[in-house]
Amino acid sequence: MKLISCTRGERLKRTTMAAEHNNNALHNGTGLHSDLARKFNKDEDRVDWHDETLWWIRQKRDKITHGIPNWEALREAGSQIKHHTLSNLNEYLVQFEEQCQKNGVTVHWAADAQEHNEIVLSILKKHSVDKIVKSKSMLTEECHLNDYLQHNGVEVVDTDLGERIVQLAGEPPSHIVLPCIHWKKEEIGELFHQFMGTPKGNADPQFLTHAARLNLREKFLTRKIAMTGVNFAVAETGEMVVCTNEGNADMGAHLADVHIACMGMEKLIAKREHLGVFLRLLTRSATGQPITTYSSHFKKPREGQEMHVVIVDNGRSVQLGRESFRNSLKCIRCGACMNTCPVYRRSGGHSYHNAIAGPIGSILAPNLDMKKYADLPFASTLCGSCSNVCPVKIDIHDQLYKWRQEIVKNGYSPKTKTIAMKAMAFTLSSPTRYQIAGKAGRFVLKNMPFAVNNKFNPWYNEREMPAVPKESFTEWYKKNKGGK
Amino acid sequence: MSSRDKILNAVKAAQPDKQPLPDLSAIPLKFDDAVAKFIEVLSTIGATVKRLPKDRFQSELMDDIGEGKNVVNTISEFVLDFASPDKTVAPQTYDNLDYSIIPGQLGVAENGAIWVTDTEFQIRALPFICEHLILVISAETIVHNMHEAYDKIGIDNPGFGAFIAGPSKTADIEQSLVLGAHGPRFMTAYVLE
Structure with missing residues (x-):
């Protein structure tokens, strides 16, 4: 509901004219999960x-x-x-x-x-x-x-x-x-006031439900x-x-x-x-x-x-033919995976820009359009809580992990992530490069943290970094145990 | 090729090797006293439940409903001074119905649900359109769980049947429970012995 860049009050005024347009914008998924979640998190x-x-x-x-x-x-x-x-x-x-x-x-x-x-x-x-x-x-x-x-x-x-x-x-x-x-009840009261003529300021669920009952x-x-x-x-x-x-x-x-x-x-x-x-x-x-x-x-x-x-x-x-993902077709649409998901609970359903949100939506959507929904399998901590509550035992978090691999293989992973991963692979594949990079990293973090902790580095957006160690484990080991 | 054949061919090509059906016999849930459990569960989900001897039902029901109410009775076993369902009129005619009295075929202890079919109530809208739904079941028809319920119902049911468990409800506004969403605002179950 934080999806559109205007307040709910403004949006209510707008709805009569632009409901359809609005709906399309939400349905057609403009924006990534992380961007939409950031708006919700404000x-x-x-x-x-x-x-x-x-x-x-x-x-x-x-x-x-x-x-x-x-x-x-x-x-x-x-x-x-x-x-x-x-x-x-x-x-x-x-x-x-x-x-x-x-x-x-x-x-x-x-x-x-x-x-x-x-x-x-x-x-x-x-x-x-x-x-x-x-x-x-x-x-x-x-x-x-x-x-x-x-x-x-x-x-x-x-x-x-x-x-x-x-x-x-x-x-x-x-x-x-x-x-x-x-939606909060006060907002629903305002909406019903506008569309059903209920008294302004009445936000009693019993009253509002009864008004909708008569109307419908x-x-x-x-x-x-x-x-x-x-x-x-x-x-x-x-x-x-x-x-x-x-x-x-x-x-x-x-x-x-x-x-x-x-x-x-x-x-x-x-x-x-x-x-x-x-x-x-x-x-x-x-x-x-x-x-x-x-x-x-x-x-x-x-x-x-x-x-x-x-x-x-x-x-x-098509999904039935994908061995890794066919279990998703067992879903009975109970929503338990959403209620338990630490990401869904804190990012809201609209951040998934798909008819079905949450963990199950994130394994169903890429089957429909891998490019458009490439972000969704990454909108998870892979904690596995979804799989634990699923009444038909769908391996949801395993499928999320498998979709990530499919998406990268097919070239749909986000660009910044791809570059970062390639740089990491280059560094980790050589002990010398790794040691140099470690030293450089500690120096930068200690002496000029602003060079990495800035708005251009998305890694820092939602994170507080730990204090920088003086030396790496290898350096410490050489000093203390070296030669003994 | 029609969409039907296209879909069926695609499914046939995609479906995995045949998997067996599970054995359901290990799952059932039993209670010490199924009738007591049924009453307990149905009471907690918003219904009023009355357990009474069969011969007291008629007078009790008349007292509960009172005078001057718009009532349709679909139980043929009891001769009650109420209208019977009239299939010659549009179902919308029943919009201002106060009470529908409907016999249940069985009750389910684990969830308080009562199975009703349109063989009895004839007009499908009746259990839903009234303000107050009255369901009447015999205590001996109460089963422990849903597996037993389907065993008893079998597969030859009429055109429409439903498990009904309590009055219509919603919690869509901030998870506050409100009884009487679109269907009955009240439900009373009479459990006859």
């Missing part, structure tokens, strides 16, 4: 607050998972079911399609984001609909569906409260489960087409499971004449009984709740209703 109190809020959610996750004696076995089962499904994905996709058709659901296939968006628009056009409601779907964020539909004259209302808040502000979500985790109820009652995402799609039965706490997916789908569900093809699981494993894992990992309020199983359209599912590839088949 407001230290806010960073602390962001950090603490997410850590609190991480602790809630710990508390509830520690109460499940077989938690590790459950994670392992989740991981293996996903592995099994990915290893038979071709057959399960065909089975899922057959079951959907039997259930009276129309199946669409989209090779990429563009095709996905075109399919959705064609369904809207067929029904002459230009206003829709949409519940949470990270896939539609990935495909920039809202922008596309708006350009084609369609009004999209995001109905998840957090998503509605960021939508009104002209921003993308900063977290996959908690879209407006970076009218949309649910009048929109003819509702879109939803998909949490799990079952090959065996052709059903799609959507999990929400608010009930917004259900309010949309059960009141609309047409329900369009959009899913990345990795959402598939083989059998219905596998839902038992994933519904136990998902919400405990995400928010520390035992289960979401609603776990809705959509199988057939209701009488007189039309139901569509759009199955999207958009780079997933």
